[in-house]
Amino acid sequence: MTLSTPSSQSSLTEWLDYMQQIHVSAIDMGLSRVLPVAKALGVVQSAKDDAYVFSVAGTNGKGSTTAVISEMCQAAGYKTALYQSPHLSVFNERVRINGEMVSDQILIAAFNKVEEARIECELTLSFFEMTTLAALLIFAEADCDVWVLEVGLGGRLDVVNIIDPDMAVITNIGIDHVDWLGDTIEQIGSEKAGILRDDITLIYGAADMPNSVQQAIEHHRVKCYQVGQDFSYRIQDSQNWQYSNAAVTLNLPRPVLSLMNTTNALSxxxxxxxxxxxxxxxxxxxxxxxxxxxxxxxxAERHWLFDVAHNEQGVDFLLAQLLPLWQTHVDAQLSQTATKSSSTTIKMLFSMLGDKDMATVVQRLVTAGLPITDWYIAEIDHPRAASIEQLQSTLAKQVTEASIHVYQDIAQATHAVTEHSSSQDLIVVCGSFHTIGEALAALRVL
Structure with a gap:
């Protein structure tokens, strides 16, 4: 079947649907196809000449880190471009200038130009390649002072890596995306370190550094600042924290995002x-x-916690924050009722992609010591979604069958957990960006 290219009058949805169909696979690692199109559009040269570029790679924490960097640059008066992926509700979330999502019209105009350049170069591009090129083109045409770019997958072969960063951040390195990045920390570290360039600066946000990353640092003569050695943070109280490096000590207000990711961004x-x-x-x-x-x-008169944790490291991070939040939640319920209530529990709304390590994620959640009484599961609306059978069989090895509640889709599961929980409970939604996105969409109609 021959696909017809949308026009400038087509809707954003029509363009997104078209770009999802024009390439043989959703993920196609490598820069050989995307570079000629990027050069034809002029985005590579634009970034080199006119903007200061932060590129952020890592297994977890990229979204929070890029958000904090962007907010700081914007607060300082710089016209700041922010690129993140994936989105939760609408595609426009991925492309922001000074904190504002760009309009459908701006995206469509950029998609038109990328499509024209792609056809001229006689190449096919994946959805992620097309949309990332459009974002970079938008930033170049808007003449942004600062570009803050979240690397989508790995580093070395990710389309974001066509742009040479002035500052690189690697948040951490864990086992994830093994089909594309390798199944060892050393292999994955080598891929993440692919964002490095000669004589730039790297912020490394983990205490342990793979040899592959250290070798890349030495090869590129990179100046590296590592957490625990060159900078650190300390919690002072519920409202304040302290950041320290060799040059400064700052007493600062606590953000709602992770202090570890905030520390990397500030560094x-x-x-x-x-x-x-x-x-x-x-x-x-x-x-x-x-x-x-x-x-x-x-x-909807319920307490909800949404977190995109979808791998072992992400869940460990979620739990580190969830345990104190849970105690605060219980204390608040007790103060309202003036009697000790045994009905304050946690309900999980959960689903994952099928290529993730679901067994480890579930095991971490189950053994965390939290009063999780029920699991509401459904299949995500995504080609790589874990099936109901996968979800059920994995959970059944860890929890009782009676605690597992199966639904046709995330919207039904969201309505069910709302109906079958109380105003004292905490509902935790996690497992994937897509789980959260679909749950949030369902909640908007409650």
Whole structure:
């Protein structure tokens, strides 16, 4: 079947549907096809000449890190471009300038230009390649001062890596995406370190560094600042924290996002030549937020916590924050009722992609010591979704069959957990970006 190219009058949905069908596979690692199109569009040269570029790779924490960097640069008065993926609700979330999502019209105009360049180069591109090129083109045409780019998958062969960064951040390295990146920390580290360039600066946000990353640092003569050695943070109380490096010690307001990711972002900003004052940093920390990252909300008279944790490291991070939040939640319920209630429990709304290590994620959640009484599961609307059979069989090895509740889709599961929980319970939604996105969409109609 021959696909017809959408026009400038076509809708954003029509363009997104078209781009999902024009390439043989959704994920196709490598830069050989995308580079000629990028050069034809002029985006590579634009970034090199006109903007300061932060590229952020890592297994977990990229979204929070890029959000904090962007907020700080914006607060300091820089026209700031932010590229993240995937999105939770609408595609426009991926492409922001000064914190605002770009319009459908701007995206469609960019898609038109990318499609014209692609056809001229006689190449096919994946959905991610097409949409990333469009984002970079938008940033170039908007003449942004700072580009903050989240690397989608790995580093070395990810389309974001066509842009040479001035500052690189590797948040951490864990086992994930083994089909594309390898199944050892050393292999994955080598792929993540592919974002490095000669004589730039790297912020490395984990205590353990694979040899492959160290070798890349030495090869490129990179100046590396590593957490625990060159910078650190300390919690002071529920409202304040302290950041320290060799040059400064800052007492700062606590953001709603992870302090570890915030620390990495602040280290990157301070190591850059950008003029970002302490007052701009404080302003940014009070304002920054990111949907789906330890995202607590009260909706439909229920307490909800949304987190995109979808691998072992991500779940460990979620639990580290969830345990104290749970105690705070229980204390709040007790203070309202004035009697000790045994009915305050956790309900899990859960689903994952089939290529993730579901067994380990479930095991971590089950053995965390939290009162999880029920699991509401459904298949995500995604080609790589774990099937109901996979979800059920994995859970059945860890929890009782009576605690597993199966639904046709995430919307039905969302309505069910709302109906079968109380206003004292905490509902935790996790396992995938797609799980959260579909649950949030369902909640909007409750």
């Amino acid at each position: 990157a900003v301070l190591a850059s030549p950008l003029n970002i004052t302490t007052s701009a940093i404080e302003q940014a920390l009070r304002a920054v937020k990111l949907a789906g990252r330890f995202d607590y909300r009260e909706v």
